[in-house]
Amino acid sequence: MMEVRFSGFGGQGIVRCALITGKAISLYDDKYATMTQSFGPEARGGACSSQLVVSENRVLYPYVTVPGVLVALSQEAYNKYEPELGNGGILIVEQDLVKQKPDTGRVQIFPIPATRIAEELGNRLFANLVVIGFFAAVTKCVTPDAVKKALPELVPGRFLKANMQAFDKGYAYGNDLMATKAGADKMAEVCEAVE
Amino acid sequence: MVRKVKADPKGVLEGPHFMDGDHALAEGALAAGCRFFAGYPITPSTETAERFAERCPEVGGLFIQMEDEIASVTALIGGAWGGQKVMTVTSGPGMSLMLENIGLACMTETPMVIANVQRGGPSTGLPTLTAQQDMMQARWGSHGDYRVIALAPDSPQECFDLAIEAFNLAETYRVPVLIMTDETVGHMHEKVVIPPASEIEVVERNWYTGPKDQYKPFKFGAENYMPGPMVKIGDGYRFHITGLVHDERGYPQASVEAGKINITHLIEKIDSNRDKIVRFEADQLDGAEVVVVSYGITSRIAIKAVMDARKEGIKTGNFRMITCWPFPEKQIREIASKVKAIVVPEINYGQMVLEVERMAAGKCKVISVNSTGGAVHDPNEILAAIKEGRS
Incomplete structure (x- = not known):
């Protein structure tokens, strides 16, 4: 079972992130996903969050308790939700929008300039799809095929292609980062052995 | 029909x-x-x-x-x-x-x-x-x-x-x-x-098909008190319905006898068909020491607690009401006669638990896991009640 929290500010497509990912997982990846979202006056304008509980079996408790993955696309969201991320958890941050605390090694940090990548594709609104692509590469929680099948009803038709591209960009960026990270880890191992 | x-x-x-x-x-x-x-x-x-x-x-x-x-x-x-x-x-x-x-x-x-x-x-x-x-x-x-x-x-x-x-x-x-x-x-x-x-x-819909001048909007006292057919306004039927106690024609009848027939019908058409209406899910009730009775979202949280209790060796059954009204009286009465305790978690200060207590009638402990609302239970609260019930 994996608990995931997407967070940021209203307008970044945070709820859409969980909707797209949840639909992809539960309809096309043959797993169970339950999606909930912050619902109340605090969701408007300020920190916004959506949650997914993903499991091989039926999800019983629908809410996130100790997230294993946190996606933080704004400073406020990072400040609010980073402390609750479980030890060893995966932290995905929008590196241009979040100034992080010094890395203590408590969690695994995966930074991405998602908004900048989206702007290069022509519109910062695609940033959430860049993030989903990155999320898919880093967590392996959802397959690219499933996300692409899930997209059509959840983004406007005229932007479908651009959103697919944004997903691919984020996914490639994630894979590159994972490869580099794996290379670095291997190098560290070799160095340790030599020492 | x-x-x-x-x-x-x-x-x-x-x-x-x-x-x-x-x-x-x-x-x-x-x-x-x-x-x-x-x-x-x-x-x-x-x-x-x-x-x-x-x-x-x-x-x-x-x-x-x-x-x-x-x-x-x-x-x-x-x-x-x-x-x-x-x-x-x-x-x-x-x-x-x-x-x-x-x-x-x-x-x-x-x-x-x-x-x-x-x-x-x-x-x-x-x-x-x-x-x-x-x-x-x-x-x-x-x-x-x-x-x-x-x-x-x-x-x-x-x-x-x-x-x-x-x-x-x-x-x-x-x-x-x-x-x-x-x-x-x-x-x-x-x-x-x-x-x-x-x-x-x-x-x-059970539509009336007989002669237009013989339609009655109500039928009392049929087998199992099943209600009669309906017609559609505008189709040429003359009929009357009212909030007052009425006869089968729908006309007000301010009498004790008419009230007895009318109200008995309203109640018995549900009560005497209870077995056909009531739906529930039961899991591992046989030999259970404690049974958790719940409904709606709480029943999912309850399953988690039940699974945890079983892991600790407590024989725990689970009963989920799909139909809350009419209340599954027979089923709860039977459970109460066989277990040490029934645990009832609900996101209220104790409502359906009153029905469970009524059916248990002192035959087993009934433990309410209540709340003032706003959030689902922590499964551990339900688990604690299961342990309390077993002791």
């Missing part, structure tokens, strides 16, 4: 969806053949109304936003006698307003479905947070002696399934059927599989 037919494909959005419970309620209603919705928006139920309104042009339905919830149920009574399957949706404060005319619907034996997406109360309470605080209101809220049917879905899928079931029960027994869901189920998204229309059975 109960006639089942296949659903009209026009209202059936076949396929797998990732959908919230509120939307699933609307889709279930459409699949069941509901084509008239009158309501007033209120958190956390508004999404059902929005979905129904949005789908109306595609399926040929009618959506009216009324001036309030009192008028909403009045419109449903008119819509139903106008020949339609009808529905509304609301939450706590709106439910309070609907009660007056739910009584009228019971008295006039008008089929309708009312979903209450429960939020914290009393009064305007906790508009955005979950609760199960209207369970007794559902049963007793309108004045006088009457019966309704109430169902409690635990997931968006079941919101869809039970919406169809609710319409089928409403048509079969000519009674308002309440779907007592909650903010959590209403707003959570999960996979909802809508089967093809050919696999959905819906109960058709």
Whole structure:
């Protein structure tokens, strides 16, 4: 079972992130996903969050308790939700929008300039799809095929292609980062052995 | 006479969806053949109304936003006698307003479905947070002696399934059927599989077909008190319905004897068919020391606690009420005669637990795991009660 929290500010497509990912997982990846979202006056304008509980079996408790993955696309969201991320958890941050605390090694940090990548594709609104692509590469929680099948009803038709591209960009960026990270880890191992 | 037919494909959005419970309620209603919705928006139920309104042009339905919830149920009574399957949706404060005319619907034996997406109360309470605080209101809220049917879905899928079931029960027994869901189920998204229309059975309205001058809108004292057929306003039948105690012709009869016949019918058409109406899920009741009885979203949390208890070696059974009203009296009585304790978690200060206590009648301990509302239980609270029950 994996608990995931997407967070940021209203307008970044945070709820859409969980909707797209949840639909992809539960309809096309043959797993169970339950999606909930912050619902109340605090969701408007300020920190916004959506949650997914993903499991091989039926999800019983629908809410996130100790997230294993946190996606933080704004400073406020990072400040609010980073402390609750479980030890060893995966932290995905929008590196241009979040100034992080010094890395203590408590969690695994995966930074991405998602908004900048989206702007290069022509519109910062695609940033959430860049993030989903990155999320898919880093967590392996959802397959690219499933996300692409899930997209059509959840983004406007005229932007479908651009959103697919944004997903691919984020996914490639994630894979590159994972490869580099794996290379670095291997190098560290070799160095340790030599020492 | 109960006639089942296949659903009209026009209202059936076949396929797998990732959908919230509120939307699933609307889709279930459409699949069941509901084509008239009158309501007033209120958190956390508004999404059902929005979905129904949005789908109306595609399926040929009618959506009216009324001036309030009192008028909403009045419109449903008119819509139903106008020949339609009808529905509304609301939450706590709106439910309070609907009660007056739910009584009228019971008295006039008008089929309708009312979903209450429960939020914290009393009064305007906790508009955005979950609760199960209207369970007794559902049963007793309108004045006088009457019966309704109430169902409690635990997931968006079941919101869809039970919406169809609710319409089928409403048509079969000519009674308002309440779907007592909650903010959590209403707003959570999960996979909802809508089967093809050919696999959905819906109960058709029991239409009268006899001579026009012999129609009577009510039938009392039939086998199992099953209600008589209906006609459609505008089809040339002369008939009368009223909130007053009445005879089979629908004419007011202010007598003790008429009241006895009329009210007995309203009550017995549900009570004497209880076994046909009541639905539940039972798991590992045989040999259980403790059984957890729950409904709606709480039943999912309860399963988690039950599994934890079993891991600790406590023989724990699980009983999920799908039908809350009529209450599964026989089943709870039987459980109570065999176990040390029944644990009843609910997101209220102890409501359905009173029914469980009534059925247990001192034969076993009954432990209420209550809450003041706003959040689902921590499974550990339920686990602690299971341990307490066993000791």
